Amino acid sequence: MDEFTTRPVARTRRSLLRGLAGTLALAGFGQAFGQGRDEMPSLDHAAVLDLAATAEALAVTLYHQVLSAASFRVNEDTAEHLRSVLDAEVQHLQVLRSLGATPLTPRFYLPGELLKDASVFVDTALHLETVFTGAYVAATHEFAQRGQPELAATAAQIGASEAQHLTLLSQLAGLGPGNLTLPAADFCRVADAGPALAPFLKGQPGSVGPVTAPQVEPLHAAQGPRDATPLRTFAQTHPPSPRRQG
Numbered sequence: 001m002d003e004f005t006t007r008p009v010a011r012t013r014r015s016l017l018r019g020l021a022g023t024l025a026l027a028g029f030g031q032a033f034g035q036g037r038d039e040m041p042s043l044d045h046a047a048v049l050d051l052a053a054t055a056e057a058l059a060v061t062l063y064h065q066v067l068s069a070a071s072f073r074v075n076e077d078t079a080e081h082l083r084s085v086l087d088a089e090v091q092h093l094q095v096l097r098s099l100g101a102t103p104l105t106p107r108f109y110l111p112g113e114l115l116k117d118a119s120v121f122v123d124t125a126l127h128l129e130t131v132f133t134g135a136y137v138a139a140t141h142e143f144a145q146r147g148q149p150e151l152a153a154t155a156a157q158i159g160a161s162e163a164q165h166l167t168l169l170s171q172l173a174g175l176g177p178g179n180l181t182l183p184a185a186d187f188c189r190v191a192d193a194g195p196a197l198a199p200f201l202k203g204q205p206g207s208v209g210p211v212t213a214p215q216v217e218p219l220h221a222a223q224g225p226r227d228a229t230p231l232r233t234f235a236q237t238h239p240p241s242p243r244r245q246g
Contacts, residue, residue, distance in 0.1 A: 049101035107210035109203035134186035153234035
């Protein structure tokens, strides 16, 4: 049986992420779903939030699946770290919902060996956290461009959390802390993250699903007892002005 612990693994984080970078083509979100860039309208702030909520729902589904159904061994320290990551992703989704966001779908396709092979989980989680971090950097830029500083600051907060997940997962997998200077600016706009997320929304050879995002009770069971430390975002502390919306 595979084991996910803090022991070193054969590959390096640098080589892994270099391979992942090849999947982050800067194509439009519409192209990932059969729609050309010229046909895809520029995403307004509500659509950006919806895409972010979709990514968070995917993250919640991924970590819940591994914590509740993985057949590879996860030691208790690692499991507690993963529960903390899951809790953060749940709070991110709740924050985005409070800002009016709705995930585009509650059902996702996951790698077929995700629950059997620890290395598949590591690759998948690092890939997604890299995408999420880059997408929130792009969201920060887009909101700032549109004169929505409160939403820009909130996107930066969530992006900083995703970057922490990326470093934590890398350390847990024995790949080292990685580059701690700046998250890669892979995307010019949030819609550019579409191709990297498309396989999880549409499926591809080797995928299983669709897997439905967990409901409240099974989610709480996977999270375990958690201290009540709700996320307080910049947008909640300083609500956006209506004239800046749109």
